[in-house]
Amino acid sequence: MTESEFTLKAMPPRLPREALERRHLQRAWDQVHDRAAIVIVAPAGFGKTTVLLQWRRRWMENGALVAWLDADNQDEPERFTMALLYSLRTASGRPVDPAAQCTVVPGVEALTGLLSDVAMRGTQTVLMIDDGERLPEASVRTVLQYLLMNAPANLHVVIGTRVQLPLQVAELAAKGQYAALGAEDLRLRLEESMEVLERRFGARLGADDRARLHEATEGWPIGLQLAIAAIEPEPDLPAAVRDLSARHGRTQEYFVETLLSRMPSGMAQFLERVAILDPLSVALCEAVTQDPQAGAHLEWLARETPMVMVGEQHDYVRLHPMARDFLLGRFEQLPREERDALHARAARWFAAAERYHEAANHALAAGHMADAEAWAAKSLWALSTRGQLAEAREWLERLPPELFAGDPNLRLVAASIMAFSDRNAESQRFACTVLDDATTGTLTSVKALRIAAGSAAYADQLDKIPPLLPRWPPREATNSPLYTVTSLNARALLALHSGETMQARECIAEAIGHGDTGSLRLAAAIGRMLLGLSHLWDGDAYQAEAVLRPALSRAEREEGRRSLCASLLAAVLAEALVQSDQNEAAQALLANRIDVLERNGFPDTLLCAYRSLARIALSQGDERRALGVLDDLCALAERSHLPRLRVHALAEQVRIHALRGHIETIASLVDALVAMEPIFLEPPLRWFQPQYRLVVAIATAHAAIVRYDSDAAGTQLALADELARQQHRGHDMQTTKMLRAVVAHQRDADDALPLMAEALSLAQLSGNTRLLANAPATAADMVDELRASGSRAVLRLVTNSAPKTPPTRAQRQAPVRNALLTSKEWEILQLLQNGMSNKQIARTLDVGGETVKWHLKNLFLKLSASTRKHAVDRARLLGIV
Numbered sequence: 001m002t003e004s005e006f007t008l009k010a011m012p013p014r015l016p017r018e019a020l021e022r023r024h025l026q027r028a029w030d031q032v033h034d035r036a037a038i039v040i041v042a043p044a045g046f047g048k049t050t051v052l053l054q055w056r057r058r059w060m061e062n063g064a065l066v067a068w069l070d071a072d073n074q075d076e077p078e079r080f081t082m083a084l085l086y087s088l089r090t091a092s093g094r095p096v097d098p099a100a101q102c103t104v105v106p107g108v109e110a111l112t113g114l115l116s117d118v119a120m121r122g123t124q125t126v127l128m129i130d131d132g133e134r135l136p137e138a139s140v141r142t143v144l145q146y147l148l149m150n151a152p153a154n155l156h157v158v159i160g161t162r163v164q165l166p167l168q169v170a171e172l173a174a175k176g177q178y179a180a181l182g183a184e185d186l187r188l189r190l191e192e193s194m195e196v197l198e199r200r201f202g203a204r205l206g207a208d209d210r211a212r213l214h215e216a217t218e219g220w221p222i223g224l225q226l227a228i229a230a231i232e233p234e235p236d237l238p239a240a241v242r243d244l245s246a247r248h249g250r251t252q253e254y255f256v257e258t259l260l261s262r263m264p265s266g267m268a269q270f271l272e273r274v275a276i277l278d279p280l281s282v283a284l285c286e287a288v289t290q291d292p293q294a295g296a297h298l299e300w301l302a303r304e305t306p307m308v309m310v311g312e313q314h315d316y317v318r319l320h321p322m323a324r325d326f327l328l329g330r331f332e333q334l335p336r337e338e339r340d341a342l343h344a345r346a347a348r349w350f351a352a353a354e355r356y357h358e359a360a361n362h363a364l365a366a367g368h369m370a371d372a373e374a375w376a377a378k379s380l381w382a383l384s385t386r387g388q389l390a391e392a393r394e395w396l397e398r399l400p401p402e403l404f405a406g407d408p409n410l411r412l413v414a415a416s417i418m419a420f421s422d423r424n425a426e427s428q429r430f431a432c433t434v435l436d437d438a439t440t441g442t443l444t445s446v447k448a449l450r451i452a453a454g455s456a457a458y459a460d461q462l463d464k465i466p467p468l469l470p471r472w473p474p475r476e477a478t479n480s481p482l483y484t485v486t487s488l489n490a491r492a493l494l495a496l497h498s499g500e501t502m503q504a505r506e507c508i509a510e511a512i513g514h515g516d517t518g519s520l521r522l523a524a525a526i527g528r529m530l531l532g533l534s535h536l537w538d539g540d541a542y543q544a545e546a547v548l549r550p551a552l553s554r555a556e557r558e559e560g561r562r563s564l565c566a567s568l569l570a571a572v573l574a575e576a577l578v579q580s581d582q583n584e585a586a587q588a589l590l591a592n593r594i595d596v597l598e599r600n601g602f603p604d605t606l607l608c609a610y611r612s613l614a615r616i617a618l619s620q621g622d623e624r625r626a627l628g629v630l631d632d633l634c635a636l637a638e639r640s641h642l643p644r645l646r647v648h649a650l651a652e653q654v655r656i657h658a659l660r661g662h663i664e665t666i667a668s669l670v671d672a673l674v675a676m677e678p679i680f681l682e683p684p685l686r687w688f689q690p691q692y693r694l695v696v697a698i699a700t701a702h703a704a705i706v707r708y709d710s711d712a713a714g715t716q717l718a719l720a721d722e723l724a725r726q727q728h729r730g731h732d733m734q735t736t737k738m739l740r741a742v743v744a745h746q747r748d749a750d751d752a753l754p755l756m757a758e759a760l761s762l763a764q765l766s767g768n769t770r771l772l773a774n775a776p777a778t779a780a781d782m783v784d785e786l787r788a789s790g791s792r793a794v795l796r797l798v799t800n801s802a803p804k805t806p807p808t809r810a811q812r813q814a815p816v817r818n819a820l821l822t823s824k825e826w827e828i829l830q831l832l833q834n835g836m837s838n839k840q841i842a843r844t845l846d847v848g849g850e851t852v853k854w855h856l857k858n859l860f861l862k863l864s865a866s867t868r869k870h871a872v873d874r875a876r877l878l879g880i881v
Helices: 002-008 025-030 048-061 077-091 096-105 107-123 137-149 170-174 191-202 205-218 221-231 235-242 249-261 267-274 282-289 294-304 321-331 336-352 355-367 369-386 389-398 409-420 423-436 442-458 480-496 501-513 518-538 539-559 562-581 583-590 594-600 603-619 623-640 641-659 662-675 687-705 710-728 730-746 752-766 777-789 792-801 825-834 837-847 850-862 869-876
Strands: 038-042 064-069 125-130 154-161 178-181 308-310 315-319
Touching: 002 064, 002 077, 002 442, 025 048, 038 048, 038 869, 048 064, 048 125, 048 154, 064 518, 077 107, 077 137, 107 137, 107 154, 107 752, 125 583, 137 154, 137 170, 178 850, 191 205, 191 221, 191 294, 191 583, 205 221, 205 235, 205 321, 205 583, 221 235, 221 294, 221 321, 249 267, 249 321, 249 336, 249 480, 267 282, 267 294, 267 321, 282 336, 294 308, 294 315, 315 623, 321 501, 336 355, 336 369, 355 369, 369 409, 369 518, 369 752, 389 594, 409 423, 409 442, 423 442, 442 480, 480 501, 480 518, 480 687, 518 539, 518 562, 518 730, 539 562, 562 583, 562 594, 562 603, 583 603, 603 641, 623 641, 641 662, 662 687, 687 710, 687 730, 710 730, 730 752, 730 792, 752 777, 825 837, 825 850, 825 869, 837 850, 850 869
Parallel strands: 038 154, 038 178, 064 125, 125 154
Antiparallel strands: 308 315
8 A cells, every 4th residue: 555545544534614513512522532432333424524523623722633544444454554553653743654664563563662652752642533334344353452452541542433343342431431422412403403504594494494304304414414405496495395305306316326225135125115114123024024134124224324213112213204205205116006015014013012093094005994993093092192182183083973973982082182172162061061970980080070171271261170170089990190190280280370389399299200101191291391380480490491301302202393292391491491591492492393382282381482482583683573473472362262372472562562662552552451351350261360460560560661650660560579479470570570670760769779689680590591681771771880880690690691602713713733733833834824934934933044944844744745835735634724
């Protein structure tokens, strides 16, 4: 092998100009950069090389020598050893002739000498090996293994590979000297995908469409790039996102040319036939394809390609959505008889496993209507309790009415599904009819109680729930925890809206003890949603975030991002993030979820979502969009018969108009609020009367502050403060305290600034860092006065609330100094880059001409350069300048 070939193998590729700085991967570097061995294992297209290049830069910025080596399948032990020697010696500025080096000493001795040299040098040294999966097994088991096990303390070996290498690392791991990252670590987070798309398309692509693209690609970096390439030429980007398919264009070319063409014989045919299955298991694939090699196929696909991902259930894997779309296109080209046979076998397998929803879908696809209807009827209960209400409603509309006529239990199941829809009233009436029937048995009665309580909560008619609670039988009478959890959730909801947040949390804690799997999935998600709300209403956004984030991550992982369980949790978490001024993260949470919440969400989650969207728009300076969101909430309230939502929408509009001093508009909105009082004096909304009075009091105070009517404002705020304390609404208590400070300032009272400082300090403690942004304009003047007084509370709040400005490209691409060059050599390199002559360099650095020549000679040697321009070009290539 020639020296030029070694040079190419030791030369790192160019880091893409628009490569995303991924914060969690940079944090991973902080945690693992001192390990002896770091392995990044992920299929093609996950950005392993980009991560290695970004980490390379981090190490160089910290003064390390970084060597690079592109592995290939010709790197047998002797050649691999020579390549390692060349790469490490080049990085240290001491290039050698690899052929001559290996002629002098055999492989192991050569490596030993090199490791000794690294140790004696003492400088932190990093060896990066990319494409590790291409290394022959003999090289991995001998040379690479020897390198890892004998590396001195200042040597770190980083390997990028598509598959696990046959390395023995247990000893290194036991000593804390081994770290591994996988595909899940490299998968793009939602906010990262949205950032990439925003950079590329700006305002041409809205948040919902960006979220749809992320969901379609599931964080697969090259998948996102393929999607971008597919939609970029289209004039109507949102339509292109909706029509995105892997069955044509560049995406199809990628799957055909890059993936399928490299697969072993028979693998593509296997994939075409299992594309109808999601997720996949060995037993399922064997039954459907009748291929005894199904297990080996799945193992190979998961190891070698990005098309198959490990599933959430034990022994299950999933096809990537883009791969599945592409393969379904191929499946549809199979003969009709074969397609029907595959679906029929899948239906029988799922029915035997009592997975009736999947069985019904496959039976329907195979044209077996009788089986499809029978299995669909059996699936409705599981769908409703897991929160898959959209799928359940589809089957309800498809199934014949006579199927329900003779089956009371099936009618109850149908009613439980209708409770979370525009047929809510019908569901309530049916549940009450069952409960009023003296012949109703215990199990049927408790099912009807669940429907009645759920439909009342969905319709915001809490007055209907208290009469149901005494009729709830003990768990022993039903032998099912679902009904116990439903009762506890109902009690928690009532306690929450009565201001008893501690009692609400006690009910939820008891409910959580019953589990959260199977039929408890939706009920458990509702409980955790209420738990988050209880902390939010206490005014503790930090605690709300702490309890909701892990629950949301699990729901997304197990149910999908647009599942009802995930959407309910995301809505409340979004409001917590908005209160703590994490607006971009909150917007990402809500993207492509509002329609799910509008169809199936509870009033409180709808309120959280819409109020968050309005405040996000306002934080972005888009007042028109903020008011538009609130108008949409009013329309939704009217359409869904949810007056409470209209109350909060009007109050939020009052606050926004108060920021602009729109006195007449505010008066009209307050009049509309006051006119709604009779609705909350009578059932079924009487439960919300204290909440209504609190909202109106704060809105009326805003109106009085704008009119500079401090007496009226003071009266309303005193009432609001009392109501907020009674209801344990910590967030509203902070708001009223801040408004009282503003009123005191209007009166020139001495306690104005201390009161404002107290409000800001309490807000900071609880994570309500948006308190100041939601305040009247006068509050900003008071903050200036507090800042001038040196108040620590306000200084800390203002600092933490300041928008985080992303670094500019110049900042991200700052010149890198590393251990290859001395300080003086680096300075001379910078001057060379500016085109200075030796004489100008000497004058600038105040050194002699011979000194400049001596440093240049060292520079040329270390950079393997022959001219001044060549030295600058080599430094750029190596990422030094």
